[in-house]
Amino acid sequence: MKRILSFLLFLGIASLACSLPVAQATQPSAETQPTETATQPQVQNEAGISSCPDPLCLTTSFSLLDLQNNPLDENVVKLFSVAVDDENNRVYVAGIMTPDVAILDGATEEWIGIVKTGITERGIKYIYFDSSAQYLYVFETTSSTLRRVNVATGEMAAPAKLNGGFASVAFVDEVHTRFYLATKKGLTAFDGNTLQELFVVQGLGENSGTMVYEEASDSIYMLASQNKTARTIIVIDAASGKVTDEIQYTTQANGRARAFYFDAQERTFIIGLERTVVMLDMNGNELNAFPxxxxxxxxxxxxxxxxxxxxxxxxxxxxxxxxxxxxxxxxxxxxxxxxxxxxxxxxxxxxxxxxxxxxxxxxxxxxxxxxxxxxxxxxxxxxxxxxxDSIEQIVVSGDGSMLYLSSRLGGSYIARYSLVDGSAASFYAGTWPFPLRRDSAGSFLFSLNAWDSTLSVYSMTPSETLLGTIPLGIPAGSTDRLPDLAIDSTHKLALAAYPEFGAIAVVNWETMQPVTTINIPNAETGDTGGGPGQLQVIVNESARRLFVYETHARTIHVYDTANNFAPLTNVDVKAQSKSIGQSDADLFFFDADSNRLFLGSIELDSTTAQPTGTVLPAESKPFGMDSEDNLYWVLDSQNSAILAIDRISLAIRHSQPMPEPSSNLATTAYDPVNKQVFIGYLINANVYGFSVGEIP
The missing domain is CATH 2.120.10.30 (TolB, C-terminal domain)
Structure with missing residues (x-):
């Protein structure tokens, strides 16, 4: 496939491109629906029959972008910033999670290409465009770095490292080929060709607001927007960067000025305040206003x-x-x-x-x-x-023939991919299907619809049949603090952990009814920062124990599931924080056969959650167990490796470099039936499957 071709050529393995026709679905809002087309699938491999002469052999690889017939060769996800080229009718879009910028043809409204930015790390970036020079400016807020790309030639200026900057307050001067950015030093002008600093307009840093250009006087007008009472428009000579005037204006409206526009034909300023829009003449006199x-x-x-x-x-x-x-x-x-x-x-x-x-x-x-x-x-x-598109979780069917992939930031849908014939489908019943889980037998698939606070239950045989969607009995989710989900197959319970509420919603997925809500004491609630793993759950079904890990307090809460979820104890694991690792999804792992419980790389007593003192030989987390070969499969994100660890001695028996760096945000799954390891990546939506051979 085009998106992972270099990696596959390196390994000498052919890959498959197939389409994603729609399966049954309950229709959510239009924004979540992926494009669905159908072509004849090709057989790539049959699950579980390939022989592997090495410890791990790559046998499956595909891109979710290819399955979705995405027209671009590269993923752009978690869309954040937009810039417009109104000379050529192009729209540029940057995502937080991906480095490069997508191009939309404004005439056809089709995606037509990618602009390489030279960025290597994910993060918030603001983009701006100079239609005359065909320059795309990119400001990385995390590193305070300004970049410039000529979209016609691909030429890049040397990046300018800045001491901070107010990215929402920037201005492109197309007449003089300059870029203005408000910094702590003041309003700073950069040469658009070289990104060399030209001059600084002192005193206009933190007080800077939106800027507009007037061609007739070759002036830049800047709205002083940080003060809620002062009403000033600062006039700057565009050629020299000197402040030439200040226009005072008055208005009955209250609040900080939020938006600023200039109508060149009418020669009027339009200012948007918090509850009012005001029109002014060039002298600051109010012409009109409306609430x-x-x-x-x-x-x-x-x-x-x-x-x-x-x-x-x-x-x-x-x-x-x-x-x-x-x-x-x-x-x-x-x-x-x-x-x-x-x-x-x-x-x-x-x-x-x-x-x-x-x-x-x-x-x-x-x-x-x-x-x-x-x-x-x-x-x-x-x-x-x-x-x-994004791959944020992989679930393997009970017989190992199907993969189920959660796409959240890449649109709210679940993709199904057949390892037998390469066929694929998508289905969805709610917003943000994360996490996905299955029961122990592989008969049922569960999707926690994070922003609906509902649980969808699917029968996995013979195909994905939606049996029902259960309200959790809690308010709808509304933050990026991702929930967790545990399944008790024996007692037909699903337990959804929502960090924003500091609560665990328990439902019976057989009767399709809520059971109870458990409020976690002293949990950090509210909208306090996004990401997975802030409140995690797992169940020991035989011991009738629920374990809840609250990462903010580094505390494990233990509940008795047989006694109305009565609280039993709290375990402080701050001393083990390094071995547990940072907030990440699926830190809990339970080996039911051996009655062993892990949180990250530390082992816990499977009844009391007290640390046993046993630690895995890496800052890592188990994700699979092979009882026949006596192995744990472990993700070592720090070293971008997959480890095979002996279940008894906990010694590393094999270490395999991952096909892509962990910075692409890997998710893993293990199929014990066919002995296959699967790795998917959120950032570029690629999936790799490895057959397990002889582990020394």
């Missing part, structure tokens, strides 16, 4: 001079016990301030960007893998343009 009517929290304001419309993007307030507001709302106003259109869309999109070449507004929605599109000529709805 914003939506009751939600304001996210962004955009003015379109071509249609003389103002768009206000807001977020709904948290309701019904939710921790954070997620739904977005747009109100559209005409030039007189009359509300003409209103509509809801998406979950957590933030900033609007106008492409004047096609009259469309684009909004990145990182938590839905969607670029939203609003037509300013008929602004009645937002339409989704999907981009990117």
């Amino acid at each position: 914003l009517k939506n009751s939600g929290a304001l996210e962004d304001i955009l003015y379109d001079p071509a249609t003389d419309q103002t768009f206000a993007l807001s977020v709904a307030q948290p309701a019904n016990g939710q921790v954070a507001g997620i739904g977005r709302h747009v109100d559209v106003y005409d030039k007189n301030g009359s509300l003409t259109h209103s509509f809801d869309f998406g979950r957590k999109p933030h900033h609007m960007h106008l492409n004047s070449a096609n009259g469309h507004i684009y909004i990145a929605n990182g938590d839905a893998s969607v670029l939203w599109n609003i037509d300013t000529a008929n602004p009645t709805q937002a339409n989704p343009l999907r981009l990117g």
Whole structure:
């Protein structure tokens, strides 16, 4: 396949490209639906019959992007920043989790390519575009590094390392080929060709706001936006960078100035405050003002001079016990301030960007893998343009013939891939299917729909049949603090751990009814930072014990599942923090055959959760057990390796380099029936399957 071809050529193994036709589904919102097409699948290998002369042999490899017929050669996921080339009708989109930038053709609204940025690490990045020079600017907030790429030639300027910077306050001067960024030193101008610092406008650092350019006077107007009471527009000579004037304006409206536009034809300023939009003449005199009517929290304001419309993007307030507001709302106003259109869309999109070449507004929605599109000529709805896929979990069917893959940041769906004939399908019943679990027999698949607070139960034979979706009896999830899920196959229980609520919701998946909710004492609740593994659960079915690991307090809580989930004890494991590792999904592992419980690399008593003193020989976590060969399969993320560890001595019997670095965010699964190890990567949506041979 094109996305993992170099790796497969290195190993001399052919790979498979197949499509992803749709299976049965309960339809969620349009933003979560992947593109589905069908082609004749090709047989790559038959599960469990390949012989392996080495400890591990690569037998399966595919890309979820290829299964989805993604038009791009590279993944772009958790969409965050947008830049527009309105000369050539192009839209550029950057993701937090991936280094490079996707290109959308504004005429066809199809994805047409990738811009290489030179970035090697994931992180928040803001992008900006100079249509005249065809320069894409990229500011990495984590490293405070400014980059510039010529999208026509691929040429890159030497990166400029900065001492901080306010990325949301930046300006591209296309006339002088300069880039302005507000830093702690002041408003700093960079040569767009070389990224050399040209000058600093002192005193305009933290006080900087949105900037606009006026061609007639060759001036940059900057809105001083940090002060809620001072009303000032600073005038800067674009050629010299000197402040030439300050325009004072007054308005009856309260609140900090949030948005700033200049209508060159009417020669008016448009300023968006927290609850009001104000129009000013060039001297700062108020010409008109109108209130914003939506009751939600304001996210962004955009003015379109071509249609003389103002768009206000807001977020709904948290309701019904939710921790954070997620739904977005747009109100559209005409030039007189009359509300003409209103509509809801998406979950957590933030900033609007106008492409004047096609009259469309684009909004990145990182938590839905969607670029939203609003037509300013008929602004009645937002339409989704999907981009990117992610693999965040792998579950193997009971007979080892199927893989089930959770895509969350890459769109809310579950992919099914056949290891026998290469056929594939997608299905979904809710938003953010994470985590996925199966029962011990492999008869049922469970999907915790994280942002719906529901559990979907599927029969895995003969195909994915949705048996039901169970409300958990808790508010809907609304943060990036990912939940966990444990399955008690013996007693038909599912236990969903939500860190934002500090609670475990217990349901009976046979009767499809909630059982109880367990509140974890002193757990850190609320929207306090994203990621998996902040509240983790596992069950010892025979001992009737529930173990809950709360990472903030580094404490394990133990409950009696046979006695109405009565609390039994708390175990402080701060002393073992290094061996447990950082917050990560699936730190718990239970070997039911040997009655051994692990949290990361430390062993715990399987009844009391007290550390036994036994530690695995690496900062790692087990993910599979082979009773025949007496092995634990272990992910060693620190060294990007898969380990085969002896179950008795806990000595490493084999170490295998992973096909990609751990920084691509690996997830693993083991099939004991056919003795296969599977590794998937969130960042690039690749999957590799290895058959197990002779382990020395």
